[in-house]
Each structure stands twice: as C-alpha cells, then as structure tokens.
Amino acid sequence: MHRLLVVDDDSDIRGLLAEQLGRAGYTVSTAADGAGMRHALAREAIDLVVLDLNLPREDGLALCRELRARASTPVIMLTARAEPIDRVLGLEMGADDYLAKPFEPRELLARIRNVLRRTEALPANLEPLAMRRATFANWLFDLERRHLVDPAGRVVMLSGAEFRLLRVFVGHANKVLSREQLAALGGGRSHEAQDRAIDLQVSRLRQKLGSAGSLIRTVRSEGYVFAGVVTLA
Incomplete structure (x- = not known):
C-alpha cells in the first residue's frame, strides 16, 4: 500500500x-x-x-x-x-x-x-542496478542527493523525468535501449505519444549535459545508447 x-x-x-x-x-x-x-x-x-x-x-x-x-x-x-x-x-x-x-x-x-x-517501472529486460553515484566525462551524478554536477562544479537541475532517464542511461551505459524500454519514463497515452515524450526528454537531457550530451546517441530504428565510460559507486 x-x-x-x-x-x-x-x-x-x-x-x-x-x-x-x-x-x-x-x-x-x-x-x-x-x-x-x-x-x-x-x-x-x-x-x-x-x-x-x-x-x-x-x-x-x-x-x-x-x-x-x-x-x-x-x-x-x-x-x-x-x-x-x-x-x-x-x-x-x-x-x-x-x-x-x-x-x-x-x-x-x-x-x-x-x-x-x-x-x-523499469524496462522489462533490464535489472535495476544498485548505485549511489556515477561519474562520466568529468560529470558527477549523485543519486542519493539527486544532484547532477557539471565539470565546473555547478549543480544542474533535472526534472523528475530527466533524472529517471539519466539514471537508466548511466546504469546501462553502452547498451542500446529502445523507446519501448524507455517508455516507462514517458507516461504517454499511446505508443506514438510515448515515442514523442521520450524523444523530447532525450533532447532536453542532451541540452542540460552540454557537450557531454553527445554521449547520448541515436541508433536509427532501434532507440538510444549512452556511449561513454561510466564509473558507478
């Protein structure tokens, strides 16, 4: 309950x-x-x-x-x-x-x-990873404090959807994730609406990551992949 x-x-x-x-x-x-x-x-x-x-x-x-x-x-x-x-x-x-x-x-x-x-919800074929923080490209993603800190030490605010999306990406780095697998983070009412919501969230997350946003790559006809070295703690 x-x-x-x-x-x-x-x-x-x-x-x-x-x-x-x-x-x-x-x-x-x-x-x-x-x-x-x-x-x-x-x-x-x-x-x-x-x-x-x-x-x-x-x-x-x-x-x-x-x-x-x-x-x-x-x-x-x-x-x-x-x-x-x-x-x-x-x-x-x-x-x-x-x-x-x-x-x-x-x-x-x-x-x-x-x-x-x-x-x-989590993507159906992915297991949740126990992690408190992650680092990538000199960024710090602190899941306990819900902070994303850029290389200059500035805190970047994330919406709830952006936080969950980044958590899945860094937790499953270098794995191609389909829009269906990411749809649990979207909340759309139809398959098409979910796809649009995921694409919009990815676009906003890329903007907030600045140059590191290029780590989130589009895989044509499949989805997205976070292509980078991620250290989990």
Whole structure:
C-alpha cells in the first residue's frame, strides 16, 4: 500500500484529498506547511508528495527543490495559477507532474497512479542496478542527493523525468535501449505519444549535459545508447 503526503495550507483541500485518496486505497498523511512536510518525511516512508505551490512562509518551489536535494520521492505540484511559467518552474525544480486548481479529484488520482507507475517501472529486460553515484566525462551524478554536477562544479537541475532517464542511461551505459524500454519514463497515452515524450526528454537531457550530451546517441530504428565510460559507486 502506497503512502501519500498532501501538503496544502487549505484545511478543506487537505481533508477532501485525504478522504478521496483514502477511498482509492492509499494511506494519506497531511501537512499544512514546510515544517509539517519535513516532520512527516522524517516520521514516515512517503511514496509520493502532493505539494501546493502557494504555501505560507516557504513556497512549493523552494520545498520541491529541498526535497529533490535529499530524496527521489516523486512530487505532484498543485497551484491556483495556471501560468505556463509556473508549470515550467515546477518541472525544472524536479516535480514529476503539475495540476492547476480547481481540479477533479479523479484527475489527481489518475496522475498519482501514472507517476507511481512510471517511478516504479523499469524496462522489462533490464535489472535495476544498485548505485549511489556515477561519474562520466568529468560529470558527477549523485543519486542519493539527486544532484547532477557539471565539470565546473555547478549543480544542474533535472526534472523528475530527466533524472529517471539519466539514471537508466548511466546504469546501462553502452547498451542500446529502445523507446519501448524507455517508455516507462514517458507516461504517454499511446505508443506514438510515448515515442514523442521520450524523444523530447532525450533532447532536453542532451541540452542540460552540454557537450557531454553527445554521449547520448541515436541508433536509427532501434532507440538510444549512452556511449561513454561510466564509473558507478
């Protein structure tokens, strides 16, 4: 049974979501602010955080960034604002999905299921590798802190999808991975949509890696390969 944490300063929303998600079979904890979120995370093993963007004292973006620095727990952000820049910032801070208020609880439930499925799924013919960090081309990929550090020592922020994609690439370097194998990271609703999502994520990851992005090579009619020397720890 998955345990969810709902972080929202509106007590009515917290109560509604706790009730609705509880009926769907989840164990739900709630918090009204960042301090409550930290307390819950220290006390319980949380599988996914539903995090409001507009919180008192500390906003959701800052809390999402903090969470990303300490754990890989997936995050779905909620906001009363539907501005594209808010969505972009939320995803850049590492959120796995984004939902504007008002929303139907059934839509949130569907997104929770989708994010959990993507987070827990691995390509069918690949075994998960136990690794805490990886180095390649003078880059450091710290999976425990969820940090990607460039050769100059600067931290490069990754979205949730980009983090999972890079984790699979470095964990299975020099192996050709088909789009079907990477589709667990995409979340598309159809085969074609999944292919487009994977291609977009690969393009964004290449941009963030700069010159090292050339390590991710396209293998025509097959997929992608991370062609480089990777040291795992």
